[in-house]
Amino acid sequence: MELQKFSYDNRMTRNFAIATIVWGVVGLLAGLLIALQIFIPAMNFGLEFTTFGRTRPVHTNAVIFAFVGNAIFTAVYYSLQRLLKTRMYSETLGKIHFWGWQAIIVAAAVTLLSGFTVGKEYAELEWPIDIAITLIWVVFGWNMFGTILQRRTSHIYVSIWFYIATWVTVAVLHIFNSLAVPVSFMKSYTLYAGVQDALVQWWYGHNAVAFFLTTPFLGMMYYFVPKISGRPVYSYKLSIVHFWSLIFLYIWAGPHHLLYSSLPDWLQALGTTFSVMLIAPSWGGMINGLLTLRGAWDKVRRDPILKMFVVGITAYGMATFEGPMLSFKTVNAISHFTDWTIGHVHIGALGWNGMLTFGMIYWLVPRLYNTKLYSVKLANIHFWLATLAIVFYAVPLYIGGITQALMWKQFTPDGFLKYPNFLETVTQLIPMYTIRAFGGALYVAGFLILVFNMVKTIQAGSFVAEEEAQAPALYSESEMKTQSETWHRFLERKPIRFLIFATIAILIGGIVEVIPTYLIKSNIPTITSVKPYTPLELQGRDIYVKEGCYNCHSQMVRPFRSETERYGEYSKAGESVYDHPFQFGSKRTGPDLAREGVKTGKLYKPNAWHYNHFIDPQKMNQASIMPKYPWLAKKEIDIQSTPAKIRTMKILGVPYPDNYEQQAIVDLKAQADSIAKDLGANGIQTDSNREIIALIAYIQRLGVDISNKPVKK
Amino acid sequence: MSVVFVLVFAAIIMAGAFLVAFIWSVKNGQYEDTYTPSVRMLFDDPPVKIAEGGEQRAEGETSKEDIASEERNPKHETRNS
Numbered sequence: 055m056e057l058q059k060f061s062y063d064n065r066m067t068r069n070f071a072i073a074t075i076v077w078g079v080v081g082l083l084a085g086l087l088i089a090l091q092i093f094i095p096a097m098n099f100g101l102e103f104t105t106f107g108r109t110r111p112v113h114t115n116a117v118i119f120a121f122v123g124n125a126i127f128t129a130v131y132y133s134l135q136r137l138l139k140t141r142m143y144s145e146t147l148g149k150i151h152f153w154g155w156q157a158i159i160v161a162a163a164v165t166l167l168s169g170f171t172v173g174k175e176y177a178e179l180e181w182p183i184d185i186a187i188t189l190i191w192v193v194f195g196w197n198m199f200g201t202i203l204q205r206r207t208s209h210i211y212v213s214i215w216f217y218i219a220t221w222v223t224v225a226v227l228h229i230f231n232s233l234a235v236p237v238s239f240m241k242s243y244t245l246y247a248g249v250q251d252a253l254v255q256w257w258y259g260h261n262a263v264a265f266f267l268t269t270p271f272l273g274m275m276y277y278f279v280p281k282i283s284g285r286p287v288y289s290y291k292l293s294i295v296h297f298w299s300l301i302f303l304y305i306w307a308g309p310h311h312l313l314y315s316s317l318p319d320w321l322q323a324l325g326t327t328f329s330v331m332l333i334a335p336s337w338g339g340m341i342n343g344l345l346t347l348r349g350a351w352d353k354v355r356r357d358p359i360l361k362m363f364v365v366g367i368t369a370y371g372m373a374t375f376e377g378p379m380l381s382f383k384t385v386n387a388i389s390h391f392t393d394w395t396i397g398h399v400h401i402g403a404l405g406w407n408g409m410l411t412f413g414m415i416y417w418l419v420p421r422l423y424n425t426k427l428y429s430v431k432l433a434n435i436h437f438w439l440a441t442l443a444i445v446f447y448a449v450p451l452y453i454g455g456i457t458q459a460l461m462w463k464q465f466t467p468d469g470f471l472k473y474p475n476f477l478e479t480v481t482q483l484i485p486m487y488t489i490r491a492f493g494g495a496l497y498v499a500g501f502l503i504l505v506f507n508m509v510k511t512i513q514a515g516s517f518v519a520e521e522e523a524q525a526p527a528l529y530s531e532s533e534m535k536t537q538s539e540t541w542h543r544f545l546e547r548k549p550i551r552f553l554i555f556a557t558i559a560i561l562i563g564g565i566v567e568v569i570p571t572y573l574i575k576s577n578i579p580t581i582t583s584v585k586p587y588t589p590l591e592l593q594g595r596d597i598y599v600k601e602g603c604y605n606c607h608s609q610m611v612r613p614f615r616s617e618t619e620r621y622g623e624y625s626k627a628g629e630s631v632y633d634h635p636f637q638f639g640s641k642r643t644g645p646d647l648a649r650e651g652v653k654t655g656k657l658y659k660p661n662a663w664h665y666n667h668f669i670d671p672q673k674m675n676q677a678s679i680m681p682k683y684p685w686l687a688k689k690e691i692d693i694q695s696t697p698a699k700i701r702t703m704k705i706l707g708v709p710y711p712d713n714y715e716q717q718a719i720v721d722l723k724a725q726a727d728s729i730a731k732d733l734g735a736n737g738i739q740t741d742s743n744r745e746i747i748a749l750i751a752y753i754q755r756l757g758v759d760i761s762n763k764p765v766k767k
Numbered sequence: 768m769s770v771v772f773v774l775v776f777a778a779i780i781m782a783g784a785f786l787v788a789f790i791w792s793v794k795n796g797q798y799e800d801t802y803t804p805s806v807r808m809l810f811d812d813p814p815v816k817i818a819e820g821g822e823q824r825a826e827g828e829t830s831k832e833d834i835a836s837e838e839r840n841p842k843h844e845t846r847n848s
Contacts (some may be wrong), residue, residue, distance in 0.1 A: 056842070134812050149801035209797060209804050222784055230777050286805035294798055305778045310784055320768055344844075522813060657795050 056527050061520040062135045064146040066241035068422050070128040081116035082498045088113050089494045093487040103167045105681045107602025109177045111166045120159045125411040126270040133277040137211045139525035143200025147193050170240045173599035174255045175233050179240045184232040194219045206525045211294040215605035219301045223265040237702045247628030249316050252638050260308035275343045288345035296338030303332050310381035314612040316627040329381035336374035343367040358433040362413035369405020379666035391642040394455025396446040404444045423515025432507045439500035446493030454486035463616040476645040479675045490616030522698035556570045581628035584759040586708045589696050589722040592754030597745050607650040608639035634706050649757035662736035664750045686746035
């Protein structure tokens with residue numbers, strides 16, 4: 055067979071690798087900042103742009119989509135060419151992909167800090183950015199499938215299968231979860247409401263973990279571990295079996311994020327079942343990765359890069375054992391809404407994603423610059439810092455999570471809550487939060503050592519943009535010889551490409567047309583006393599979303615005695631039918647707010663209390679860790695946007711009366727005036743057009759409807 | 768909970784795509800050999816002239832040396848034919 059000479063393009067690999075390092079610094083520092091903010095309110099700096107509700111989404115988006123995302127692309131652009139013995143399909147597409155992705159990241163950081171958010175975790179970005187992500191993802195797919203189709207090996211190595219699964223699934227998840235109706239540029243309401251929105255969100259959320267943080271990294275593991283250790287995968291057969299079982303099982307694990315919520319029981323059971331089954335394919339990958347190093351442990355002893363891979367793969371094994379355990383309702387009853395979940399996530403993020411990325415960078419960058427790693431010793435120090443950091447990070451959160459959950463559930467012998475004051479269960483955690491922040495600081499310090507090491511390495515080397523290679527052509531010479539046959543081969547490949555893009559196009563079109571009408575019907579409330587929000591409450595809700603309150607406050611009272619005693623009646627599915635988006639939350643750093651507005655409830659506070667609490671929470675409770683929100687009393691409500699918001703809600707099926715848009719502003723002002731008057735009667739002078747008035751209106755509405763008697767017809 | 772149908776629809780599309788890919792991969796003979804791919808990926812074939820200049824090799828990539836020595840050694844010529 056004819057031997058062809060060609061070269062690998064290292065430019066995009068290099069670009070993505072540097073972007074990984076740069077965004078790694080940003081994402082990890084943002085993480086350290088919020089780790090400090092959570093127990094030192096002063097670290098919020100009293101500015102809206104630097105307050106936890108906005109910085110936390112910046113941290114999660116930066117580490118997931120910027121740091122890990124660029125790491126994935128680095129691995130794909132490097133390994134795909136070499137595994138397929140071909141050059142990347144298109145340099146132009148590569149450039150669009152690279153710069154497009156970086157632009158999206160910058161746009162994300164700016165908009166999230168400015169308060170533009172959809173209010174769904176890990177999918178916070180507003181609709182124009184969502185569209186940009188879709189387009190850039192298509193460019194990435196185009197370049198990847200183009201490369202696969204022009205390969206010189208007939209076999210597609212298992213890593214590439216993992217990359218393909220990543221691309222296909224992330225595309226579908228992103229599109230389905232991001233469906234929304236725009237109100238204006240940079241503001242939209244999700245298509246789904248309440249518990250349905252929650253299901254779609256966690257169906258997306260869990261699969262984002264699966265197909266953004268897991269499958270591409272398994273692909274990386276299957277490429278880099280054999281490459282670095284110089285040994286073939288322990289069992290190639292196992293890699294194939296666990297790949298196919300993993301991708302078929304992952305899809306339905308999502309509902310385990312909604313156990314004991316108002317999601318129907320059968321869906322919760324489905325989530326648990328699939329989550330438990332997942333342990334098999336997950337551990338298949340872990341075992342295969344670790345056993346690849348059998349007989350090479352002497353190398354592991356010497357090489358910090360392999361050490362990173364070993365700790366990373368082990369962390370994957372631990373996280374994927376813990377995940378199914380947390381999906382059992384009995385365990386979840388304790389773990390949910392606590393810091394245990396945060397600890398669990400970071401075993402995966404710091405261990406699996408972080409360590410594998412570090413290992414890849416240490417191995418790859420010297421190769422791209424045709425030099426040696428500047429200092430193996432520094433890499434070793436980084437390894438130990440990062441490993442210790444994971445322990446210091448996760449252990450206090452496990453202890454803290456269990457401590458808090460048990461305090462929430464503790465009753466006195468007389469049958470009263472032992473810790474009725476939520477704040478008591480928070481102050482108990484301050485030492486844990488301190489240790490966690492120390493762990494985070496260690497991790498950042500280790501990463502800064504990597505940055506230094508890489509700068510020195512790059513300075514010492516010279517970049518190899520084109521790496522010469524040769525391989526036999528995939529098709530025999532006779533096949534290649536005549537023009538017509540080459541053309542025929544081209545056609546042969548084209549339908550596949552065509553099919554892929556046609557399917558995507560049809561999918562998007564179909565979704566946009568069919569789903570809205572279909573879902574609106576099912577949004578018809580089942581509880582007659584539940585009514586749409588008033589215009590002022592709707593504006594207040596948007597401020598609640600904008601300030602990221604859901605990052606610390608849940609709105610979901612679970613059906614446990616300990617929770618109904620503390621918060622009031624447990625949450626029903628029919629209560630959130632007008633909630634675009636749902637705001638169930640996933641963490642109770644502060645108390646649940648689902649029944650906050652119920653006048654006879656245990657948590658009810660008058661308007662004046664809320665006003666003072668928003669301005670300065672520490673004045674109301676000295677030990678409170680909530681940030682101050684003084685700007686809420688200064689900024690004015692965007693009253694002019696009200697008609698558009700009401701109109702959009704009507705499109706989504708919320709039953710406001712006909713032509714209510716015209717009435718909305720009048721109603722809004724009347725309600726705002728009454729709240730301002732009530733505040734005035736309690737010695738607080740404020741204009742009625744301030745954001746704080748709208749937020750108070752929303753808070754006072756929470757959980758109220760269900761206690762109203764249904765109107766008899 | 769009619770949104771479940773939307774999700775089932777999306778999941779079926781994905782699972783369907785994966786199923787087609789799986790059937791294709793089996794029919795294509797992707798899994799007839801479940802050993803050599805794991806070994807083959809260890810070798811990045813640089814052009815021979817570079818391989819012969821032994822001092823240019825990156826550290827630890829002894830694998831290239833094996834290929835180069837085999838290509839120089841007529842005994843193993845049958846391997847490539």
